[in-house]
Amino acid sequence: MSKFWSDVVHKLTPYVPGEQPKLDNLVKLNTNENPYGPSPKVIEALKLEAADSLRLYPDPNSDALKAAIAKTHHLNVNQVFVGNGSDEVLAHVFQALLKHDKPLLFPDITYSFYPVYCGLYGIPYKTIPLSEDFSINIEDYAQANGGIIFPNPNAPTGIPLALEKIEQLLKHNAESVVVIDEAYVDFGTESAVSLVNQYPNLLVIHTLSKARSLAGLRVGYALGNSDLIEALTRVKDSFNSYPIDRFASAGAIVAMQDVEYFDETCRHVVNTREALVKDLADLGFDILPSGANFIFAKHPLKDGAELTAELRAKSIIVRHFKSPTRISPYLRITIGTDMQSNILISALKDILQN
């Protein structure tokens, strides 16, 4: 607390990301990173950027990167906005498109950064409880709103929502922006990108941190009608001219282009997930249906906090959310390699036998 702080600072409750431990030799299944590194072509492109040209600013508009993203998704360049990770993109989305008199709607259990953005920008919001089975019931969103946002698949549940439900939501909310945050979409959830040309109120958010194995590079993007993209660009150009550095641009371009590598790593992760779900079920876990690179699971005999601590003692880190109480029995487990799944399963066997 300080006389020098602006009012908003006193009121903030910042987001707390998953732990990034500075220890090696941990089985790190807590922040939904890809167990496989980026495409070798990405690594090669990045090496070339370590050069004298770093003395020069990057392209403030990231035209080449936008072109690569547009091509991947069969859209026009003016339907693409890029930022320093999808969190920065989301921040601009909240300020540029979701601040209205009517409340923004999002699920009560979802990405916990959403209420933080609302605090930062003074955005009124209302949370909509998930159904008993943790799914999003779109009928519950049929009320006055200044926008709707949720991840698909949802976080931390991993449950996907069918595209026809999203289309229904877009039709019933023609006056407000519907943001579908598809950070985890590539692991078996149907993307809403196919609806972008049809619905001027749809904005889809993607990241290169998960399926494209580039969490360390910080690139995310938004896809939508050029009119929505223009709002984001105006805010970005009033905030930071050059958010995408030369490495981020060069690496992300190649990551978008190497579709073969991308498909292969996604397939691996999905296969590992399916095997892990089966093994966890054999140990008595209840696992929510996942369209993501993580699963949300609870055990009838052990509390989530307790399990997390006991795994941690065995050098395995998973994520646990204390609140709301409805999800406190659950662990969010990132899908790693098959080897990491085996280590996890044998640790859980140990823990549950005692």
Next chain:
Amino acid sequence: MSKFWSDVVHKLTPYVPGEQPKLDNLVKLNTNENPYGPSPKVIEALKLEAADSLRLYPDPNSDALKAAIAKTHHLNVNQVFVGNGSDEVLAHVFQALLKHDKPLLFPDITYSFYPVYCGLYGIPYKTIPLSEDFSINIEDYAQANGGIIFPNPNAPTGIPLALEKIEQLLKHNAESVVVIDEAYVDFGTESAVSLVNQYPNLLVIHTLSKARSLAGLRVGYALGNSDLIEALTRVKDSFNSYPIDRFASAGAIVAMQDVEYFDETCRHVVNTREALVKDLADLGFDILPSGANFIFAKHPLKDGAELTAELRAKSIIVRHFKSPTRISPYLRITIGTDMQSNILISALKDILQN
């Protein structure tokens, strides 16, 4: 204009950065980049980052980078805040520390991003005219304010303000934050960092884009009392958990450490500036005193816009500001290599002879 836009978007007048032309073979003296590349040690460190570890998030708190910066400036880690270029740092500073009921004060002729930030965050401000000779007269700031900000040396004039004047300002404004934006300080202006431990209302902003030749990497930082730094951290953690990617962190750490290379390139730039000032004076230019890696100069016989266009026709780009009219006769010329100075001088000779 769109029904989907938040109110603030309609009101924004985004900042326009200097052109980043996609042509080679230009003598590019328009965006104050360093003519020398980063330290070879920086390049080596960056090559090592092109690796599988990019699948992992960077440290959200950038502890290692903050430690390197703290060491350079003989401060504690909790007196350092880092961001995606000093523009992002400034954005957070405006939102976290400069939004108050009383108006923020800054010069009428200064970094043109300041009023843009005020627009983005709804910050009341008042501009204080520079003196006749384009210097900052600190007596003019003796009035009710919610903060004071200016670059030292000022931009685009390049004129440095003496440290004793800044200290006077800090003493007379103990109730509000005084931000000294030292993007260009390393080219011959005295830094206010030496005052950070004495004045809890002082915040100093630095960038690695200029003297450390890393405009392409996007790293800037703020130095000040831990209480000011905490406000910035709270806003950052409510905006984007991981603004500093793995390359930015690794390259910036080594750039802070290689003091010898840094001193040498700064000395080169200053020597080239002194020679260029002399040559321009010989051609009849009026040049403002510069403590920066650029100069602000006008010619009695040629308008600034005209000169800029004629240089552009000869593949030389300098920066020209149309408004306010007081500065429209001037060119802002970045200091390049000695060779680039020679090309510029011979082009100007040609232009002025016709």
